[in-house]
Amino acid sequence: MSEPPLHADCAAYALRVCPRLVTGHHTGQVYVAESTEYHLLEERITVRADGSLTTHVSLPGEHPGTDFAPTALQRYLALPNSGWTRADQWLNAQT
Template structure:
């Protein structure tokens, strides 16, 4: 159960996110959120082989907050779309990744798609699960011009499907990937540096 931070309605809303649908609390539903409409099925797709295909439609049925539609997750990563508003991040702007503290100095793998700068600043102050990370000092931000992608493939752990799916990350074009399992999410590897979210937010406010 998440509780809304006090004062979240006072945080100025970027224009891009205004048309987004709301949940019954009046809370914005991000573009990559999974909706109850539609189904998720395994299909053979040209290029990616076995792939989790989702037919949910934003605004139809109930939003399943905290769950991500694999179809729109991949669209965001592939097409440089913002995971909050769903619009493209123009190439003259950098793509902003928000994630937990990466380990070491490496690129760090990120499953959450990029955001516009303004959408990221808004999300950090408003989204309950991001706020928890932000307050705990764990949340970090990387602004990058380019990022490369890897594939997260999944397969059942065994015969009992309730045991959940086993994920593994593959480089694109890896011939073992299609045999391992279905393409679920795309994983980005943004080259840092990673800045603590609080510092990034302070800097963004003064330069916006």
């Protein structure tokens, strides 16, 4: 599960009240990245030559190759240009 960019105060609030995030950050499975720069990628559902579906992640506008037929854009992915911090550690540092 990934969340869109948030203000620090909004992220801290979500980590305290959202049941899915609260459960995950107590088990060490939720991470926070603070960044002012990111890499933009596209995630597309593509059809293989044999007709099966697969997910392909690439730079915007990049064609996945001759074994694939381009299909619908599923979502954009913004990958932060920074390190990741466990949510519980990040939350403790906010207070």
